Amino acid sequence: QQPVQSPQAVILREGEDAVINCSSSKALYSVHWYRQKHGEAPVFLMILLKGGEQKGHEKISASFNEKKQQSSLYLTASQLSYSGTYFCGTSRSNDYKLSFGAGTTVTVRA
Amino acid sequence: SAVISQKPSRDICQRGTSLTIQCQVDSQVTMMFWYRQQPGQSLTLIATANQGSEATYESGFVIDKFPISRPNLTFSTLTVSNMSPEDSSIYLCSAGRAGETQYFGPGTRLLVL
Known part of the structure; x- marks a missing residue:
């Protein structure tokens, strides 16, 4: 089942902050975040595992x-x-088969 | 991380024909997957490519339409069979190791006329 992402779009000025949310109605094992630029492949940003472990590269x-099955x-x-465009991908087990949200x-802008 | 290459990068095909997309990883990986992404849309999982056994397909995708091979731990192919214009999309291969995330290849942009 596809997770729900919000907001759909956000416009920022350099130096400003933003939060992107990803929620699921099912219990999750892991949440994976990617960023995709136009015409390019999704690039891995962060993985969050059930139990609190986080691994990121940026x-x-x-x-x-975990209680709310939400990631930010x-x-x-x-x-x-x-x-x-930022996508969250969620898996319900350690098979890491991902269902992706619609993207944010x-x-x-400078 | 894993570095993934795909061939071809893009193709224009006639309806009724088939196209085989290759995915090569620079190191041995546990997991390999195939996704489809319509322009401006999200990614949809087609199947898990299993080494040495038949691929596992998601709902809405069947082996006759999208046969997949994975002869070893670094290589997989996806064939789009008997193509129609509705198959026009970007096809992405991803790979990773157990306990880690997936890394994506650059994608194959397919246009069916």
Whole structure:
């Protein structure tokens, strides 16, 4: 079942902050966050596992509320390079078969 | 992380024909998956490519239409069979190791006329 992402789109000025939310009606094992720029492949940002473990590759933080089956991605002090569409992918077991949300388009302006 | 390449990067095909897309990973991985992404839309999982056994398909996708092979831990192919214009999409391969996330290939942009 596809997770629900919000907001659908957000426009920021450089240096501003934003939060993207991802929620599921089913119990989750993991939440994966990706950013995709136009015409490119999705790029991995962060994985959050049931039990609280987080693994990321960039200076972007995220949280995972297991009770509510919700995850949030925090974009702080945004840069122009943060522009793109952010997708959350969720899995219900360690097979990591992902269902993706509809995406959140982030536009950062100078 | 894993570096993934796909061939072809794009193609234009006639309806009724088939196209095979190749996915190569630079190191051995546990998991390989195939996704479809319509322009401007989200990603939809087609199937899990299992090494040494038949692929596992998601609801709405069948083996006759999307046969998949995975002969080893670094390579997989997806065939789009008997194509129609509705098959026009971006097809993405992803791969990863157990306990880690998935990394995506650059995608294959398919247009069916």
